[in-house]
Amino acid sequence: MGRSGDLPRGLVERYKAVDGVWPDDADCPILHVDMDAFYASVEIRDRPELVDRPVIVGGTSNRGVVSAANYVARRYGVRSAMPIARARRLCPNGVYLPPSFDKYQRTSQGVMEIFAEITPLVEPLSLDEAFLDVGGALRRLGVSPGEIGQRIRQQVHARHQITCSVGVAATKFVAKLASGMAKPDGMIVVPAGDVLAFLHPLPVSALWGVGAKSAERLRDAGLERVADIAASPLPRLRRLIGNAAADHLHALATGQDDRAVVPRTPDRSIGAEETFEVDHFDRELIRRELLRLSDKTAITLRRKGLRGRTVSIKVRFSDFTTITRSRTLPVATDGTQEIYRTATALLDEQTPPGAIRLIGVRVEQLGDDEQVQLTLDEPEQGWREADAAADQARAKFGRGVIGPASLLGPAARRSGFTEPKPARPAEGGTRA
Amino acid sequence: MDVTATTAELAAAAADAVRLVPGRMIDPVLSGLLITADADGILYAATDRERSARVRAGATVHTEGRVLVPAKPLAETLRALEQPDVRLVVEGARLAIRAPGARFALPLLDADSHPGVPEPPAVAGEVDAVLFATALATVAATASRDDALPLFTGVRLRSDRVGDGERLALLATDRFRMAIASVPWTCRESGQGELDALIPASLLAEAAKQLPASGRVVLHADEDRIGLSWDGVTATTSLLDGAFLSESKVVMSEVDTTVELDADALAGAVRRVGLYTDPRGVLTVEIGENEVRLRGADATAGEAEESVKSTVDGGRTSPSFQARFLSDALRPFSGRRITLAIQPGMRATVITAVEPDEVDLRYVVMPMLPPKA
Numbered sequence: 001m002g003r004s005g006d007l008p009r010g011l012v013e014r015y016k017a018v019d020g021v022w023p024d025d026a027d028c029p030i031l032h033v034d035m036d037a038f039y040a041s042v043e044i045r046d047r048p049e050l051v052d053r054p055v056i057v058g059g060t061s062n063r064g065v066v067s068a069a070n071y072v073a074r075r076y077g078v079r080s081a082m083p084i085a086r087a088r089r090l091c092p093n094g095v096y097l098p099p100s101f102d103k104y105q106r107t108s109q110g111v112m113e114i115f116a117e118i119t120p121l122v123e124p125l126s127l128d129e130a131f132l133d134v135g136g137a138l139r140r141l142g143v144s145p146g147e148i149g150q151r152i153r154q155q156v157h158a159r160h161q162i163t164c165s166v167g168v169a170a171t172k173f174v175a176k177l178a179s180g181m182a183k184p185d186g187m188i189v190v191p192a193g194d195v196l197a198f199l200h201p202l203p204v205s206a207l208w209g210v211g212a213k214s215a216e217r218l219r220d221a222g223l224e225r226v227a228d229i230a231a232s233p234l235p236r237l238r239r240l241i242g243n244a245a246a247d248h249l250h251a252l253a254t255g256q257d258d259r260a261v262v263p264r265t266p267d268r269s270i271g272a273e274e275t276f277e278v279d280h281f282d283r284e285l286i287r288r289e290l291l292r293l294s295d296k297t298a299i300t301l302r303r304k305g306l307r308g309r310t311v312s313i314k315v316r317f318s319d320f321t322t323i324t325r326s327r328t329l330p331v332a333t334d335g336t337q338e339i340y341r342t343a344t345a346l347l348d349e350q351t352p353p354g355a356i357r358l359i360g361v362r363v364e365q366l367g368d369d370e371q372v373q374l375t376l377d378e379p380e381q382g383w384r385e386a387d388a389a390a391d392q393a394r395a396k397f398g399r400g401v402i403g404p405a406s407l408l409g410p411a412a413r414r415s416g417f418t419e420p421k422p423a424r425p426a427e428g429g430t431r432a
Numbered sequence: 433m434d435v436t437a438t439t440a441e442l443a444a445a446a447a448d449a450v451r452l453v454p455g456r457m458i459d460p461v462l463s464g465l466l467i468t469a470d471a472d473g474i475l476y477a478a479t480d481r482e483r484s485a486r487v488r489a490g491a492t493v494h495t496e497g498r499v500l501v502p503a504k505p506l507a508e509t510l511r512a513l514e515q516p517d518v519r520l521v522v523e524g525a526r527l528a529i530r531a532p533g534a535r536f537a538l539p540l541l542d543a544d545s546h547p548g549v550p551e552p553p554a555v556a557g558e559v560d561a562v563l564f565a566t567a568l569a570t571v572a573a574t575a576s577r578d579d580a581l582p583l584f585t586g587v588r589l590r591s592d593r594v595g596d597g598e599r600l601a602l603l604a605t606d607r608f609r610m611a612i613a614s615v616p617w618t619c620r621e622s623g624q625g626e627l628d629a630l631i632p633a634s635l636l637a638e639a640a641k642q643l644p645a646s647g648r649v650v651l652h653a654d655e656d657r658i659g660l661s662w663d664g665v666t667a668t669t670s671l672l673d674g675a676f677l678s679e680s681k682v683v684m685s686e687v688d689t690t691v692e693l694d695a696d697a698l699a700g701a702v703r704r705v706g707l708y709t710d711p712r713g714v715l716t717v718e719i720g721e722n723e724v725r726l727r728g729a730d731a732t733a734g735e736a737e738e739s740v741k742s743t744v745d746g747g748r749t750s751p752s753f754q755a756r757f758l759s760d761a762l763r764p765f766s767g768r769r770i771t772l773a774i775q776p777g778m779r780a781t782v783i784t785a786v787e788p789d790e791v792d793l794r795y796v797v798m799p800m801l802p803p804k805a
Contacts, residue, residue, distance in 0.1 A: 374608075
């Protein structure tokens with residue numbers, strides 16, 4: 001959450017171990033585990049000489065953004081999602097590294113395996129964080145939630161040489177807050193009976209779903225702390241920020257959050273996008289990049305055994321206006337060619353001319369690939385087999401070994417790039 | 433120009449012209465309707481360069497003339513009028529639509545800059561309007577609406593010599609199913625005698641709605657265009673490229689199971705069991721001794737099973753289909769007995785009527801990929 005800076009001092013200490021004794025963790029089955037500066041920590045693990053230097057991972061040209069910064073870099077004011085150019089001004093002597101997603105993915109898998117050894121109820125939120133419901137595991141392992149949290153922290157460090165922080169609480173919301181406050185390399189236990197005492201001194205911005213704008217509106221109304229929200233009548237809140245948001249915040253502020261830990265939230269969509277180093281007018285080049293992105297997205301879909309019915313493209317022009325255009329196919333697809341064909345049609349028919357800064361491809365309305373609608377014109381050996389053969393080659397020889405021939409030339413220079421990744425329901429998804 | 437006419441007739445003709453050329457044109461000239469008043473009454477004409485329409489309407493012409501006005505506003509105004517008679521009269525730079533107690537005036541567009549509406553190509557032949565409309569209702573609806581693959585948005589019309597008679601074949605596919613129909617065809621001496629063209633399904637679907645309840649439709653064709661005319665209406669369109677659509681490409685010779693049953697009974701069961709399927713709407717058609725069993729199951733929707741009495745021959749293959757494709761396939765056979773010819777593996781199932789009809793129809797549906805054994 002990165003908002004620990006707003007917290008009242010001393011608050012955190014109450015919920016940490018004192019002389020090895022943790023606060024009461026009975027009825028606290030929810031753990032939120034969050035890797036500390038994940039990408040940066042993985043890089044430092046592989047290059048230990050960087051441990052005391054500010055390390056910033058992100059697009060390496062000046063137009064990229066910071067993906068992760070270690071705690072040394074954060075002392076300079078560098079934060080995630082900040083433009084690299086700004087980070088360089090704040091921290092000119094930092095070590096700037098391009099992201100290597102393969103490595104993060106592998107480490108993430110290893111970490112998730114540790115979780116899976118403890119409980120099947122693991123809900124990954126991204127590569128570097130997850131909720132665990134250890135309620136069922138307690139009796140089997142004969143330990144308390146806090147002990148499980150410590151065990152996870154120790155295992156993650158032993159096997160992967162990176163640190164993580166853990167929040168232990170009765171609800172997801174409090175557990176996530178707690179892990180954020182425990183950072184870095186710490187753990188916090190919020191006893192079930194202390195939830196209100198824990199929440200109420202916090203600033204309203206700590207509540208899920210309160211961004212800068214709503215925080216300002218609430219502050220203008222004199223509501224600064226969570227306690228103020230809890231104490232204010234619901235109708236008043238509703239007038240201030242709308243019915244749905246008011247109900248949501250009021251529930252959180254009074255410690256209510258009945259969302260269960262759902263193992264593996266199904267992916268809502270998968271896509272990839274890239275930001276060019278210079279803006280491009282050349283539609284031929286853009287089409288080639290669409291092929292590259294379509295291929296990446298399709299490969300990820302096939303690896304995950306998913307198909308999607310809606311293909312969308314996202315185009316950001318040089319003036320930062322951003323449009324998305326989508327088309328729904330009659331049947332779900334995971335094929336490179338079909339995604340590409342749809343994406344280019346969207347570019348050709350529905351995208352106004354202009355210099356393009358960022359382009360992305362996304363496949364939505366995902367489902368598993370058990371059910372495949374056959375087509376009349378399907379050759380016995382077609383694109384499906386070509387895709388499958390290419391996937392096999394990649395599995396054997398690595399990512400770069402095979403791809404569409406038209407991508408053999410030099411790629412457009414990119415300054416930012418995302419791997420195909422699922423978009424998940426926004427945090428605080430109760431409002432969605 | 434100055435004419436008086438029956439409002440209903442004028443409104444209907446204007447609406448037909450607008451629907452046959454619905455293009456949302458940015459060019460104001462092409463979004464206009466060209467109205468010619470002459471000794472025969474009124475002729476509406478519209479084009480978007482791809483398509484064109486001419487629609488005649490009866491009128492009493494006081495002063496002949498030719499004007500271009502915005503098409504949709506004219507059609508909507510006429511449709512909204514409740515007065516039985518209406519007068520169209522040029523007043524300065526306006527076309528006034530006058531009815532008792534009311535005046536609506538549309539700006540005149542520059543009629544001279546209008547490209548004009550071309551004459552239809554030479555006559556190729558003709559078909560019965562009702563049979564043609566019946567066949568089109570199914571075939572045009574089977575074409576894809578996805579413009580990304582223009583080929584599949586068309587209906588192929590092809591004249592075939594069958595025995596000593598001649599038939600007009602109508603084909604369309606969206607890649608997942610194919611409708612193949614044929615109706616009796618009368619070739620015109622003056623034409624080449626051969627017709628084979630791929631026509632945008634949207635025009636044919638609209639024409640099918642407008643065709644009269646009796647009479648004939650004349651088809652005109654040349655290399656680039658096709659035209660249809662009936663009862664004072666002529667519509668033309670550019671052809672789509674490619675003649676990919678061919679029923680000969682679809683394997684239909686490996687049938688290992690045939691089922692004869694009542695189309696409505698099966699359609700009803702599909703509708704009900706279809707409620708209990710996954711989001712993709714897949715249901716399985718299991719072939720029993722003397723029945724077919726439809727099964728649907730989904731983790732959240734629950735499961736359902738319904739049997740339909742059938743005469744079964746074979747019974748080795750139990751394919752799965754998307755319920756909506758089955759429903760579409762069964763609709764044109766409503767009220768009749770049908771035969772399902774089922775092929776194993778990745779091949780299509782073909783639906784035909786047991787008793788032949790003047791409109792010969794075959795409906796081909798592709799199944800879902802069978803689970804790997």
